[in-house]
Amino acid sequence: MPEAALNSYDSSYHSPVMWREVVEIFSAAAGVVIDGTIGGGGHSQALLVSSADIRILGTDRDDEALEFSRERLSGFGDRIHFAKASFAELGEVIRDAQVIDWIATDRLVGALFDLGVSSHQLDDSRRGFSFRNAGPLDMRMDATSGTDLGGYLAGVDERELARSIAENGERHFARLLARKILAATRSGAVADTAALREIVVSALPKAYLAKRTDPATKVFQALRIAVNDELSQLDEVIAGLGEIFGVGARICFISYHSGEDQRVKRGFARLVEGGCTCPPALACVCGAQVTARSLGRLMRPKPDEIQANPRSRSARLRAIEFIEPVTVASLRGR
Numbered sequence: 001m002p003e004a005a006l007n008s009y010d011s012s013y014h015s016p017v018m019w020r021e022v023v024e025i026f027s028a029a030a031g032v033v034i035d036g037t038i039g040g041g042g043h044s045q046a047l048l049v050s051s052a053d054i055r056i057l058g059t060d061r062d063d064e065a066l067e068f069s070r071e072r073l074s075g076f077g078d079r080i081h082f083a084k085a086s087f088a089e090l091g092e093v094i095r096d097a098q099v100i101d102w103i104a105t106d107r108l109v110g111a112l113f114d115l116g117v118s119s120h121q122l123d124d125s126r127r128g129f130s131f132r133n134a135g136p137l138d139m140r141m142d143a144t145s146g147t148d149l150g151g152y153l154a155g156v157d158e159r160e161l162a163r164s165i166a167e168n169g170e171r172h173f174a175r176l177l178a179r180k181i182l183a184a185t186r187s188g189a190v191a192d193t194a195a196l197r198e199i200v201v202s203a204l205p206k207a208y209l210a211k212r213t214d215p216a217t218k219v220f221q222a223l224r225i226a227v228n229d230e231l232s233q234l235d236e237v238i239a240g241l242g243e244i245f246g247v248g249a250r251i252c253f254i255s256y257h258s259g260e261d262q263r264v265k266r267g268f269a270r271l272v273e274g275g276c277t278c279p280p281a282l283a284c285v286c287g288a289q290v291t292a293r294s295l296g297r298l299m300r301p302k303p304d305e306i307q308a309n310p311r312s313r314s315a316r317l318r319a320i321e322f323i324e325p326v327t328v329a330s331l332r333g334r
């Protein structure tokens with residue numbers, strides 16, 4: 001039982017959100033499921049325990065996540081294979097010679113993308129995601145490459161920063177926040193994440209602060225999304241799914257804010273309409289390899305899960321299954 005097996009593991013790294021629903025979605029899977037955001041390996045573990053027919057290709061852009069989940073899941077031996085990659089690069093990962101050898105004759109039967117950051121990333125002040133404890137202005141999921149938060153703030157202009165804060169975090173006072181953050185950064189007043197939080201708090205009207213949980217939460221979320229280019233990565237992975245997976249594969253996304261969820265919803269709608277540019281009302285004439293159907297409606301965590309793990313409260317799960325498209329050729333054969 002995954003329940004018993006999961007409970008026997010330490011969830012201090014991260015508690016997997018809606019894992020029962022994820023297990024249910026892949027319950028008939030026999031082959032390789034890609035866990036594109038393996039994090040602490042909780043979802044992968046539940047899937048491996050749930051069925052002996054599932055193998056996992058686990059990827060993440062964070063070395064610490066890969067190290068932790070590799071250790072945690074070592075007991076599953078060859079049933080799991082790890083690769084460091086952004087999920088926007090999945091097409092390249094599955095063409096890697098080592099990965100091809102490991103997949104062998106199995107089929108790719110699905111993928112899971114549990115978006116955002118893990119509790120470990122948020123709680124470890126060295127990573128710079130936390131505003132509760134002072135940490136470096138970093139926020140990179142892949143701590144070995146790309147521009148960190150300090151570099152991002154040094155290069156971004158006020159208009160772009162305001163747009164990013166408004167779209168990905170704090171709708172109110174975005175322009176004011178952008179101006180104050182950039183002025184403080186340029187005067188050298190933002191040495192670490194705690195100082196950045198102070199700038200955010202001091203920029204907002206007192207009456208507004210009184211109404212809310214920590215006002216830095218959403219601003220930090222917006223900065224993290226920008227530093228890691230999260231929304232473009234999401235668009236890229238969804239657009240490439242039809243080239244990686246065939247008929248029968250199931251794809252599941254768990255998102256944590258409306259910007260992510262809207263992109264998943266729109267991307268899935270395009271796949272459901274045919275994965276091609278043929279008018280949705282007509283049968284596909286271009287011979288697209290796959291199209292998709294939604295697996296149920298948007299799912300939310302149950303109240304008992306939210307109570308046990310408050311960080312799950314904003315989760316939204318959407319899933320699709322690739323199916324045979326109706327083509328002109330297949331209609332003629334009827």
Ligand SMILES: C[S@@+](CC[C@H](N)C(=O)[O-])C[C@H]1O[C@@H](n2cnc3c(N)ncnc32)[C@H](O)[C@@H]1O
Binds near residue numbers: 014043060086087
């Ligand atoms: C919410 S956690 C996943 C937790 C995991 N499902 C578990 O059970 O422990 C999100 C993980 O996705 C990774 N991640 C986020 N965006 C990514 C991307 N574009 N490519 C690869 N990994 C990504 C983060 O580094 C983090 O480890």
